[in-house]
Amino acid sequence: MRRSSVPRNTRRKNDGNSGFVGNRSPAHAGRALAAGREPACAVRACRADAEFLSELGEILACADVAAAQAGAECLADGDCCKFDLTGQRLFASTGELAMVTEQAPPHPEACLALRCPYQEGALCTARDRRPLGCRTFFCERAWKGAPGTVGAAAPPREWSGELYERLHAKIRDLHRRRGLPYAYAELTASLAELLGFQR
Numbered sequence: 001m002r003r004s005s006v007p008r009n010t011r012r013k014n015d016g017n018s019g020f021v022g023n024r025s026p027a028h029a030g031r032a033l034a035a036g037r038e039p040a041c042a043v044r045a046c047r048a049d050a051e052f053l054s055e056l057g058e059i060l061a062c063a064d065v066a067a068a069q070a071g072a073e074c075l076a077d078g079d080c081c082k083f084d085l086t087g088q089r090l091f092a093s094t095g096e097l098a099m100v101t102e103q104a105p106p107h108p109e110a111c112l113a114l115r116c117p118y119q120e121g122a123l124c125t126a127r128d129r130r131p132l133g134c135r136t137f138f139c140e141r142a143w144k145g146a147p148g149t150v151g152a153a154a155p156p157r158e159w160s161g162e163l164y165e166r167l168h169a170k171i172r173d174l175h176r177r178r179g180l181p182y183a184y185a186e187l188t189a190s191l192a193e194l195l196g197f198q199r
C-alpha cells in the first residue's frame, strides 16, 4: 500500500556508496567542483548542451524506475538533506550540477551550513532535477514504512551503491562522449562556489 500522505515533490536516500558518504570521499571525487577549470564555465558548458541534458535526464530517470521497482518510497521527512546533522556528504558531477542549478535555489545561504539550498521545509524544490545521489539514497524508513503503509523489505545493503555506481559510470561516460568537462565534488561546496560564496 502506498502512503497517500507523502507529498509528491520530495524524495529520498540510504547509505553505503549511493553518492552519499560519511567521513570519506569517493575514490573519483575531485577536491573542488572542477579542479583546474573555472567551475561556472564547466557547468555552463553542460547546461548549454541540450542533448547532454536530455540524455542525463534519461539516466537519472532510470534511478527513479529502479527505486520504484525495488519498493523504495521516500517518506518526505527531509532529514537526509540536512548534511550537517547526518554527517553524510552528497557528491555530484558537473552535469548534475548544471541540471540542478537550472533554477536558482530558494535558500542559497543554506549551503554555507552544509544544507541543500533547494530544500524548502522538508521538501525538495528541485525534485525533477535532483542529482543521482538524491535518487538512490533511501533511509530505513523508506523501505519499511509505518505499519500498514509502504511495507517493502529493504534490499541488500549493496543495492543503492550498485545502482549508483552503474548509473554514475553512464553519467561520466556521457560527459566524455559529449566532450564536456567532468568533475565530481561535494554538493554544498560546489553550489556555494557557483553561487559566489566563500567558505
Ligand code: SF4
Pocket: 011, 012, 080, 081, 090, 100, 116, 117, 118, 119, 120, 123, 124, 125, 126, 127, 130, 131, 134
Ligand atoms: S536536490 Fe537537495 S533538497 Fe533535493 S533531494 Fe537532493 S539534497 Fe535534497
